[in-house]
Amino acid sequence: MINVAQVSTTFMPGTPFAKNALKDVSFAVEEPSFVAIAGRSGCGKSTLLKLIGGLLQADSGSIEVESFLMGGKQRSAAATAALVAMAFQNPEHQFFAETVREELSFGARNIGKSQREIDRAIREMLPLTGLNDSYLLRSPFELSGGEQRRVALASIFLMDTPVILLDEPTAGLDPVGRRRICAMVKTMQRKGKTVLWVGHDLPEMVSLADRLLIMAEGRLIFDGAPEKISADKALRDKAGLLADDFDLDAVLRENYGILPASDAYLKLKRFFTGEGD
Ligand SMILES: Nc1ncnc2c1ncn2[C@@H]1O[C@H](COP(=O)(O)OP(=O)(O)OP(=O)(O)O)[C@@H](O)[C@H]1O
Numbered sequence: 117m118i119n120v121a122q123v124s125t126t127f128m129p130g131t132p133f134a135k136n137a138l139k140d141v142s143f144a145v146e147e148p149s150f151v152a153i154a155g156r157s158g159c160g161k162s163t164l165l166k167l168i169g170g171l172l173q174a175d176s177g178s179i180e181v182e183s184f185l186m187g188g189k190q191r192s193a194a195a196t197a198a199l200v201a202m203a204f205q206n207p208e209h210q211f212f213a214e215t216v217r218e219e220l221s222f223g224a225r226n227i228g229k230s231q232r233e234i235d236r237a238i239r240e241m242l243p244l245t246g247l248n249d250s251y252l253l254r255s256p257f258e259l260s261g262g263e264q265r266r267v268a269l270a271s272i273f274l275m276d277t278p279v280i281l282l283d284e285p286t287a288g289l290d291p292v293g294r295r296r297i298c299a300m301v302k303t304m305q306r307k308g309k310t311v312l313w314v315g316h317d318l319p320e321m322v323s324l325a326d327r328l329l330i331m332a333e334g335r336l337i338f339d340g341a342p343e344k345i346s347a348d349k350a351l352r353d354k355a356g357l358l359a360d361d362f363d364l365d366a367v368l369r370e371n372y373g374i375l376p377a378s379d380a381y382l383k384l385k386r387f388f389t390g391e392g393d
């Protein structure tokens with residue numbers, strides 16, 4: 117589905133500000149799955165998503181989505197849009213339309229759907245977002261941060277692409293807002309989509325992900341099942357994931373409503389402590 121092969125890229129090459137943002141990054145996603153991507157601020161996560169989404173071109177290496185070469189010479193915007201949809205780190209950067217209905221319709225119309233089909237899809241989608249009909253005629257710019265994220269995600273989902281890229285989709289939201297977003301993403305997972313989720317909140321991502329990628333300074337330093345790095349404290353420190361006084365039980369209970377002995381709790385506990393391996 118996704119094949120990233122030896123990708124490197126440098127911003128502003130040949131200037132004093134040159135930044136080698138990705139260094140020889142390779143990984144492949146063979147089947148529909150949920151991949152979480154973590155790592156310190158500035159390590160290259162958004163750059164990687166933009167490359168996969170065809171918004172940037174790598175200096176070297178190649179990126180294929182469903183055997184289509186992204187950023188390649190034969191690249192066509194329409195073909196790219198049918199394969200990958202991306203939610204940006206700041207949803208307001210994604211908006212341009214005067215109403216939520218128009219915002220939701222644009223991408224789907226671009227890939228050839230009729231307004232009738234789109235309106236039907238919007239009606240089906242709305243309950244999932246927790247928004248109602250009255251939002252459709254409002255300006256997306258005047259919504260709350262959480263509402264904006266849900267509209268942004270809904271517009272991505274309506275494009276119905278096999279690959280969905282989410283850049284920090286829950287950043288800045290309260291626990292209820294985060295749970296809503298997680299529920300929307302889980303629905304996509306059930307529909308067989310491949311989701312790449314970039315974020316800083318490891319417990320949240322691990323509770324959803326089949327696979328975890330960790331980046332540091334432009335390199336991929338871990339790729340595997342989340343449970344695998346449980347015992348590797350040095351790796352966790354390198355990736356800047358957890359403070360030493362991190363109280364897992366309290367975080368899970370208070371922020372996520374995850375109770376001890378639930379499946380999600382046991383999975384996370386294993387991840388952080390290595391117990392039960
Ligand atoms: N358009 C650009 N021009 C110049 N440098 C850039 C550009 N975009 C990103 N960079 C630099 O490349 C590096 C990686 O940036 P990127 O946005 O991918 O990081 P990130 O992992 O998404 O960080 P965060 O978690 O803060 O969102 C950073 O040092 C950043 O300053």
Ligand SMILES: [Mg+2]
Pocket residue numbers: 161162163205283
């Ligand atoms: Mg980023």
